[in-house]
Amino acid sequence: MARARRYWLMKSEPESYSIEDLARDGRTPWDGVRNYTARNTMRDEMAVGDLVLFYHSSAKPPGVAGVARVASEAYPDPTQLDRASKYYDPKATAEEPRWFLVDVEHVETFDALLPLDALKAEADAFEGLMVIQRGVRFSVQPVAKAHFARILKLAGARTRVR
Numbered sequence: 001m002a003r004a005r006r007y008w009l010m011k012s013e014p015e016s017y018s019i020e021d022l023a024r025d026g027r028t029p030w031d032g033v034r035n036y037t038a039r040n041t042m043r044d045e046m047a048v049g050d051l052v053l054f055y056h057s058s059a060k061p062p063g064v065a066g067v068a069r070v071a072s073e074a075y076p077d078p079t080q081l082d083r084a085s086k087y088y089d090p091k092a093t094a095e096e097p098r099w100f101l102v103d104v105e106h107v108e109t110f111d112a113l114l115p116l117d118a119l120k121a122e123a124d125a126f127e128g129l130m131v132i133q134r135g136v137r138f139s140v141q142p143v144a145k146a147h148f149a150r151i152l153k154l155a156g157a158r159t160r161v162r
Contacts, residue, residue, distance in 0.1 A: 005162070006050045007148040008041075009131055010068070010104070011057040011139045019054045019065035019109050027071050027105040030140075031079045032087040034099065038140035043074040043100040045142075051159070052104055053143060053151060055131065056113065063115035064151055067159045072103035107159055114155040125150060 010030060012018065022028060033039055052068040076097035079087035092098040120132050130141040143151075149161040 003047060006045065006047070007053075007143040007145055007161070008046065008050060008070075009053040009055050009064075009141045009143050011055045013058045014056045014065070018056065019106075022054065022066075022068060022104070022106045023109050025106075027103055029077070029103050030101045031077050032085075033077070033101065033139055034087065034089075035139060038138055039098075039100055041140045041142070042102045046070050046074065046102050048073060051107070051148065051161070053148065054104075057139075059113075061113070061115040061117060063113040063118070064110065064155060065113050066109040067107040067152070067157065068104040069107050070102050071105040074100045074102050077101040108157055110155045110157060112155075114151060118154060119151070122150075122154075 033042065048070055050070040052070060053064045054066045054068050056062055056065045077099040079085040080089040080092040080097060080099045081094060082088055089098055119126055119129065123132060126132055126147055128144065129147050130136045130138065145161055152159055152161065
């Protein structure tokens with residue numbers, strides 16, 4: 001029996017990799033994640049076809065910039081073995097990788113960024129949405145289907161939840 005589609009939010013600093021970069025590239029590995037919770041989410045919970053809110057963090061203002069889709073099963077992050085990479089991990093080996101990633105592909109860039117303040121302004125409607133909670137800094141987080149749909153509506157997105 002097929003697993004139901006799940007929904008996520010993934011953060012990226014736009015000066016490092018933006019929704020525009022993803023639109024240009026079409027697809028990219030979500031590499032360099034060095035948080036065990038985020039790693040476990042990508043490795044154990046994400047599946048091909050899941051939808052992702054692409055969130056610009058450390059931006060003025062921060063907010064949701066568009067939609068991506070999980071495009072691969074999880075696999076070892078090659079940057080962990082690359083001594084020239086800032087994500088190199090000397091404790092990782094090819095036989096026992098420590099870090100995993102998924103590929104994501106571009107679905108939609110919003111006409112305008114949906115700022116974090118707009119989500120916080122509707123805090124009652126977004127109860128439990130991790131990105132609006134103080135102190136939650138995970139770069140990969142689950143999003144309830146109803147919250148995902150509401151964010152798409154607020155952003156005027158063409159993408160729909162099914």
